Amino acid sequence: MKYLEDFQNPELAAGLLADIRATVTRPWALMEVCGGQTHTIIRQGIDQLLPEEVELIHGPGCPVCVTPLEVIDRALAIAARPEVIFCSFGDMLRVPGSDRDLFRVRSEGGDVRVVYSPLDALKVARENPHREVVFFGIGFETTAPPNAMAVHQARKQGLRNFSMLVSHVRVPPAIEAIMTSPDCRVQGFLAAGHVCSVMGTGEYPELAERHRVPIVVTGFEPLDILEGIRRTVRQLERGEHTVENAYARAVRPEGNPAARAMLEDVFEVADRAWRGIGVIPRSGWRLSPRYRDHDAEYRFDVTGITTREPAQCRSGEVLQGLLKPDQCEAFGTTCTPRTPLGATMVSSEGACAAYYLYRRLSTPAVPREASPVG
Amino acid sequence: MCLAVPGRVVEIAERDGARMAVVDFGGVVKDVCLEYLPDLRVGEYAIVHVGFALQRLDEESARRTLDLFAEIGLLQEEFGDPWEAAAAAVREEQQ
Numbered sequence: 001m002k003y004l005e006d007f008q009n010p011e012l013a014a015g016l017l018a019d020i021r022a023t024v025t026r027p028w029a030l031m032e033v034c035g036g037q038t039h040t041i042i043r044q045g046i047d048q049l050l051p052e053e054v055e056l057i058h059g060p061g062c063p064v065c066v067t068p069l070e071v072i073d074r075a076l077a078i079a080a081r082p083e084v085i086f087c088s089f090g091d092m093l094r095v096p097g098s099d100r101d102l103f104r105v106r107s108e109g110g111d112v113r114v115v116y117s118p119l120d121a122l123k124v125a126r127e128n129p130h131r132e133v134v135f136f137g138i139g140f141e142t143t144a145p146p147n148a149m150a151v152h153q154a155r156k157q158g159l160r161n162f163s164m165l166v167s168h169v170r171v172p173p174a175i176e177a178i179m180t181s182p183d184c185r186v187q188g189f190l191a192a193g194h195v196c197s198v199m200g201t202g203e204y205p206e207l208a209e210r211h212r213v214p215i216v217v218t219g220f221e222p223l224d225i226l227e228g229i230r231r232t233v234r235q236l237e238r239g240e241h242t243v244e245n246a247y248a249r250a251v252r253p254e255g256n257p258a259a260r261a262m263l264e265d266v267f268e269v270a271d272r273a274w275r276g277i278g279v280i281p282r283s284g285w286r287l288s289p290r291y292r293d294h295d296a297e298y299r300f301d302v303t304g305i306t307t308r309e310p311a312q313c314r315s316g317e318v319l320q321g322l323l324k325p326d327q328c329e330a331f332g333t334t335c336t337p338r339t340p341l342g343a344t345m346v347s348s349e350g351a352c353a354a355y356y357l358y359r360r361l362s363t364p365a366v367p368r369e370a371s372p373v374g
Numbered sequence: 375m376c377l378a379v380p381g382r383v384v385e386i387a388e389r390d391g392a393r394m395a396v397v398d399f400g401g402v403v404k405d406v407c408l409e410y411l412p413d414l415r416v417g418e419y420a421i422v423h424v425g426f427a428l429q430r431l432d433e434e435s436a437r438r439t440l441d442l443f444a445e446i447g448l449l450q451e452e453f454g455d456p457w458e459a460a461a462a463a464v465r466e467e468q469q
Contacts, residue, residue: 037375090456114456117425146426197429230396249435259410
């Protein structure tokens with residue numbers, strides 16, 4: 001059992017919890033969309049502190065987790081080429097492809113480099129004019145504008161040796177897919193705060209109205225999450241379904257207009273496959289045809305690489321909120337952060353990793369880790 | 375990767391054709407692109423994600439978030455050496 005003393009401001013947390021308890025009269029299932037929120041919830045034991053009527057379902061908001069296996073295999077094929085310097089964010093290194101990961105490619109001689117920012121990859125391209133520099137562009141609406149800027153700058157600076165393998169995803173179509181699934185139990189959403197700091201809240205009122213579901217924009221700190229839950233439960237109890245912004249210090253209704261304009265210039269909306277879930281219509285971005293020169297998929301002709309996902313990993317069900325990580329028979333036995341079956345266990349934002357690291361299992365299958373993944 | 379970290383702008387300069395800043399994240403200093411928040415000034419705080427300032431933040435909430443991130447090890451996760459972490463994972467697997 002977790003204690004309120006673990007919170008930065010225990011009195012405020014206690015007040016929010018008391019308010020949730022006083023408001024709730026029947027069972028409600030809420031989904032937190034962002035993987036960062038999932039980690040806060042599990043680490044602080046927020047789900048265990050809530051009244052039993054309030055159930056939190058973990059959403060698909062971990063960019064590493066939802067990147068399909070075939071995209072990882074395409075990345076590995078490009079990274080293994082001798083003329084290529086492959087640049088990636090660090091959390092992709094240990095994501096398993098069909099038979100290896102980027103870390104293994106590097107140990108086999110591939111030139112794989114970790115960058116903090118996509119602009120670092122541009123620098124690598126400037127410094128290595130005779131090599132092909134490829135950046136692995138994954139992530140949600142928060143990461144897409146920085147990656148779009150890198151492509152835009154490459155064009156502006158005439159860096160012909162820079163290209164990007166793009167697998168960006170968008171949150172609103174994922175919410176749509178979850179709400180239209182026949183198994184859907186979600187009655188309210190805690191929307192991902194940082195996604196909204198870029199995109200604003202304009203895409204949500206229509207979703208909230210059509211599915212009669214409250215959507216509350218929520219940050220990822222413990223008190224932010226309690227406040228998001230409080231507001232969502234209050235709406236549900238009153239029979240309301242509006243969009244509320246509980247993260248106003250970082251989210252303006254219009255988001256970041258400059259970032260949104262760059263997204264529109266560099267990318268175009270496209271259907272995207274999500275790992276374990278399948279194709280969700282219009283749920284992602286790809287480079288627009290005007291930037292095809294910088295599209296690694298075409299430059300290295302990897303579009304033909306297609307991969308079927310293994311059946312033993314049930315991360316697709318976890319990502320849709322249909323299965324809790326510890327309900328999977330592989331959890332903590334054949335699947336651990338050291339030997340992951342899927343990305344939800346290896347990613348620092350994955351729901352399975354959060355359960356493995358922080359969940360106090362009543363009968364732990366294996367000794368718990370002391371150090372974080374990633 | 376999707377979490378953004380608040381930081382304080384220390385210095386602003388034009389570099390490689392882009393508006394760039396030096397930003398301090400509770401002791402860790404990084405280059406950050408200001409193209410999406412061009413009117414950010416020295417001394418102000420912003421939410422920064424993968425080297426880009428994405429939204430202004432007031433000083434008090436920025437400091438609170440930074441303290442929390444430092445306490446729970448998130449700053450280490452964001453700015454630590456990923457090769458080291460991956461290598462440690464592989465070593466343990468092989469044992």
